[in-house]
Amino acid sequence: MKKKAEWPRQLRSYEWFGGKGKNAIMCRSWMKNQGMPGDTFDGRPIIGICNTWSELTPCNAHLRELAERVKRGVYEAGGFPVEFPVFSTGESTLRPTAMMFRNLAAMEVEEAIRGNPIDGVVLLGGCDKTTPALLMGAASVDIPAILVSGGPMLNGKWRGKDVGSGTAIWHFSDMVKSGKMSIDEFIDAEQGMARSAGSCMTMGTASTMASMAEALGMTLPENAAIPAVDARRRVISQLTGRRIVDMVKEDLKPSDILTKEAFENAIRVNGAVGGSTNAVIHLLALAGRVGVDLSLEDWDRLGRDVPTIVNLQPSGKHLMEEFYYAGGLPVVIKALGEMGLLHKDVMAVSGDTIWNGVKDAVNYNDEVIVPREKALTQSGGIAVLRGNLAPKGAVLKPSAASPHLMQHTGRAVVFESIEDYHARIGLDDLDIDESCIMVLKYCGPKGYPGMAEVGNLGLPPKLLKKGIRDMIRISDARMSGTAYGTVILHTAPEAADGGPLAVVQSGDLISVDVHARTIQLQVSDAELARRLGGWVKPDLPITGGYGLLYLNTVLQADQGADLDFLVGKRGSAIPLDRNGH
Numbered sequence: 002m003k004k005k006a007e008w009p010r011q012l013r014s015y016e017w018f019g020g021k022g023k024n025a026i027m028c029r030s031w032m033k034n035q036g037m038p039g040d041t042f043d044g045r046p047i048i049g050i051c052n053t054w055s056e057l058t059p060c061n062a063h064l065r066e067l068a069e070r071v072k073r074g075v076y077e078a079g080g081f082p083v084e085f086p087v088f089s090t091g092e093s094t095l096r097p098t099a100m101m102f103r104n105l106a107a108m109e110v111e112e113a114i115r116g117n118p119i120d121g122v123v124l125l126g127g128c129d130k131t132t133p134a135l136l137m138g139a140a141s142v143d144i145p146a147i148l149v150s151g152g153p154m155l156n157g158k159w160r161g162k163d164v165g166s167g168t169a170i171w172h173f174s175d176m177v178k179s180g181k182m183s184i185d186e187f188i189d190a191e192q193g194m195a196r197s198a199g200s201c202m203t204m205g206t207a208s209t210m211a212s213m214a215e216a217l218g219m220t221l222p223e224n225a226a227i228p229a230v231d232a233r234r235r236v237i238s239q240l241t242g243r244r245i246v247d248m249v250k251e252d253l254k255p256s257d258i259l260t261k262e263a264f265e266n267a268i269r270v271n272g273a274v275g276g277s278t279n280a281v282i283h284l285l286a287l288a289g290r291v292g293v294d295l296s297l298e299d300w301d302r303l304g305r306d307v308p309t310i311v312n313l314q315p316s317g318k319h320l321m322e323e324f325y326y327a328g329g330l331p332v333v334i335k336a337l338g339e340m341g342l343l344h345k346d347v348m349a350v351s352g353d354t355i356w357n358g359v360k361d362a363v364n365y366n367d368e369v370i371v372p373r374e375k376a377l378t379q380s381g382g383i384a385v386l387r388g389n390l391a392p393k394g395a396v397l398k399p400s401a402a403s404p405h406l407m408q409h410t411g412r413a414v415v416f417e418s419i420e421d422y423h424a425r426i427g428l429d430d431l432d433i434d435e436s437c438i439m440v441l442k443y444c445g446p447k448g449y450p451g452m453a454e455v456g457n458l459g460l461p462p463k464l465l466k467k468g469i470r471d472m473i474r475i476s477d478a479r480m481s482g483t484a485y486g487t488v489i490l491h492t493a494p495e496a497a498d499g500g501p502l503a504v505v506q507s508g509d510l511i512s513v514d515v516h517a518r519t520i521q522l523q524v525s526d527a528e529l530a531r532r533l534g535g536w537v538k539p540d541l542p543i544t545g546g547y548g549l550l551y552l553n554t555v556l557q558a559d560q561g562a563d564l565d566f567l568v569g570k571r572g573s574a575i576p577l578d579r580n581g582h
Contacts, residue, residue, distance in 0.1 A: 003348060006252035009044065013144065017118035018042040028118065041081055046249040048075045048242070049119035050084040051110060051139070053131040058091035060128035060200035060207055063229060064151055067238040071123050071149065074242020080121075080249070082242065087113055087138075090130040092206075100479065101451025103130040103137075103286075104555070104564045105547055110138025120144065121249040123241055127151030127200045127229075129482070132210035133283035136219060140255040140290045141567070145248040147350045148220050149241045150211040152229035153321035154199035159190045165203040165314040166194050167483025171457065179465035199229025202321040204313040206482035209276035210283060215330050216270035218258045218349030222358040226325035244350065253352060259291045262344035265303055266334075266355065269342050272307030272382035273333050275316035275400040277482025278490055281383055282452075286561030289568040297385045297394045297559050301518065304382010308373050309400040310336060315485040316400035317377050319369050327369040331362035340373065386489060386520040389529060390501050390511065393493035393559045395475070395520055401485040403471040407515040410523075411438040411473060415507045418443050419455050427462055435464055438473045438511045442502055443539065445477030445495025446555045446562045450543065452477070452491075457484040473513055475520070477502055477558070489513065489520065491558035497539065498557060504532035 011019070017028045019042075029042050050071050054064035068084050075082040088106040090099040114122055124135040127150055139146040157164035173190060176182035200207035211225040221241055227234045264284060271280045281300055288295035311333060313319050337343040338356055345356035364370050371377070377400050384397045399407070414433045416422035422441060425431055433439075439458050446452045456478035460469060474488045477495035494500030501522060505511070510523035522529065543549050554564040 003253065003257050006250070008250040012044065012046060012120045012249065014047040014118040014120050015044065019044070046080040046120045046246050047118055048080045048082045048245050048249070049114060049117065049122040050082055050125065051114065051122050051135060052084055052086055052125045053089040053127070053135065054086065054125070055089035055091065057094050058089040058128050058131070059093060059195070060091075061089055061126070061131060061151055063198035064125045064127065067149060067151065067235065068125060070235045070238035071125070071242040074239040074244075075246055078243040078246035080246035083119065085113060085117070090128065090134065092129045097449060098451040098453035099130045100453065100562070101551060103134050104551070104567065106130065106134035107137035108567070110135055111141045114139060114142045114144065121245045122146045123245050124148040125151070127207060129206040129210065129279065132207070132214060133287060136214065137287050137290050137563070140259060140287060143254050143256050145245060145253055146219070146255050147241055147245050147248060148214050148224070149238050150214065150220070150224055152199050152227050152231070152234045153202040153208055154195055155197040155228055155230060156202055156320045156322045157194040157196060159193040163320060164190065164194055165320050165483065166201040167205050167481055168203045168315045168485065169194050171484050175459065175465055178459065178462040197230050201483055203315055203483045204275055204277070204311065204321070206277040206279040208321055209271065209274070209280050209482050212270060212274055212276060212330050213267045213280050213284060216267040216334060217263045218347055218355050219255070221351060222331050223329050226321055226329035228322055228325060231325075247352070248350060251352060253350065256291060258348050258350060259287070259293065260347065261293050261295070263347045264288055264293055264295050265299070266344050266347060268300055268303045268382065269307050269337055270330070270333060272304040273309060273337055274311040274330070275309045275313060275377065275381060275398075278383060278396050278398050279479055279482055281396055282479070282491065282558055282562055285559070286563040289561050289563055292569045297396070300383045300396075301385035304384070305380055307337070307342060307382045308376030308379050309381030310371050310373060310376050312369055312371055312377060315483055323366065323369045327366035328362055328364050331359040332364045332370050335359040335362045336370070336373075384515050384518060386513070386515065386518050388519045388521040390475070390505070390520050390522040391492045392501065393557065395489050395492040397487070397489050397515060399515065402487040402515070406471060406473050406487040408513070409473060410510055410512040411436050413438050413440050413505055413507055413509045413511050415440045415505055416442065419449075419453070422458060426459065429463060431461055433461055433464070435467075435469045435472060438475060438513070440502070440505050440511070441474070441476035441478060442496040442505070443477070445492070445497055446558060447541065447552055448477065448495055448497030450541065450548065450552060452479050452558065452562060454479045454481045456480040456490045457486055457488050475502075475511070493557045493559040495557060497541070499533065499536060499538065501529060501533065503536055504529070
């Protein structure tokens with residue numbers, strides 16, 4: 002347990018507001034044009050509220066209300082709150098893909114925190130990339146920080162049944178293609194799939210990353226699952242406002258919390274909840290920011306013995322509303338502790354250990370959070386496959402895959418780009434059957450660019466009409482956390498970086514053995530070398546701006562796809578002792 006810092010003491014914000022000099026008077030005077038009393042800057046903690054609110058980010062459109070609740074808590078605890086906006090990456094609206102801008106958002110978070118007179122920060126996120134961007138930026142500055150999630154939507158409803166946002170899209174779309182649902186019915190379901198404020202109420206990437214933040218110890222207990230419109234979401238926001246003031250007094254920082262053991266806990270929690278494959282790339286990037294040695298091998302090693310005990314879509318049946326009512330993430334973390342799969346002494350933002358925050362949790366519904374012997378799968382962690390097709394690894398989510406495809410050899414049907422896929426997938430003369438393996442190229446960090454969520458390729462309509470529901474799909478892309486299927490993702494190196502994926506040809510045989518963790522292109526070493534020797538790097542369409550910076554510096558998926566100059570660089574070259582006045 003970290004020893005608490007002495008209090009009272011001079012805080013970081015004193016460098017701006019303290020004393021009787023010209024610069025301090027100037028800073029205080031301009032802030033007071035907002036109607037602040039004279040004693041506002043008397044040495045009390047100045048708390049930033051870093052808000053990813055945006056009406057273009059539907060998951061986060063209610064965060065302004067939560068910010069007001071955070072402010073209440075800050076005032077109650079004797080601090081002074083100041084809210085500021087940062088870039089909001091809307092998963093459903095931002096093109097070419099929100100993932101391309103996660104690192105840009107993290108840069109803005111980092112410099113907004115570093116450059117401003119705040120002693121601690123509350124991070125308000127929700128939509129998929131906003132949570133990792135907030136954590137990455139805050140961790141790079143390393144002042145006291147705590148996260149509040151916006152929370153999931155209420156369950157989707159359509160014609161008397163629960164429907165899961167995202168997951169229902171994929172399911173209904175396939176039904177339309179197979180002739181089992183009309184387009185009018187699909188449109189009719191549209192309003193019911195997202196019927197309240199909040200993020201996807203499946204265990205998609207938003208709920209997964211909220212769970213990762215809680216498992217890492219960066220939120221108060223129960224944060225991940227409280228529905229966005231539940232009054233308790235406002236309560237936890239207010240309690241978080243109170244807590245950040247005490248964190249500043251204690252000098253409890255992200256570096257005290259984001260240890261290797263905390264990341265190991267999060268990886269196991271991801272397996273237990275059937276979390277998104279996107280958690281892999283985001284936690285690798287966050288670990289890189291704080292100098293923790295985390296790798297794909299850790300994901301594979303730590304996940305093998307973790308049962309998936311949360312029966313939520315897309316892996317299971319229920320939705321986030323039921324998960325919260327069953328007891329939420331504390332029940333899952335407690336279960337892992339009782340299985341011997343938790344580092345119990347890891348510090349959390351509560352100021353106590355992760356275990357003390359969950360040890361009294363009660364499971365109120367064992368059909369939603371099931372006992373180990375009834376787990377959806379006994380090996381629920383992310384599987385990392387390697388072989389000549391993925392020398393640096395590729396990932397698969399076993400809890401969302403089909404058991405009969407976990408060991409399979411099939412003929413490759415190759416799509417050279419996502420446009421090629423869209424042009425040919427519906428053709429009646431496409432040479433494909435259910436035993437084939439669909440391969441998509443040039444959709445990785447550089448190739449798309451931005452590594453879009455297109456890896457869960459829809460099956461050919463002619464096979465859907467036969468009743469086929471799953472096939473192996475391989476790409477260097479990502480997929481939505483709400484999606485499902487035997488989908489192999491994040492293949493590294495990517496095709497645009499000269500990885501072997503670039504030279505796969507239709508008709509090649511590919512062997513996948515998830516249990517052995519192998520993925521092999523059935524060609525000789527000499528033939529593979531010949532093909533790679535003749536590969537020509539494609540021209541990428543971006544010639545300037547952030548896009549060019551991104552293309553020139555983005556790392557591969559196995560390293561978290563952060564920008565290379567941001568990894569392990571806590572601190573800044575910006576001279577903050579210069580104020581320009």
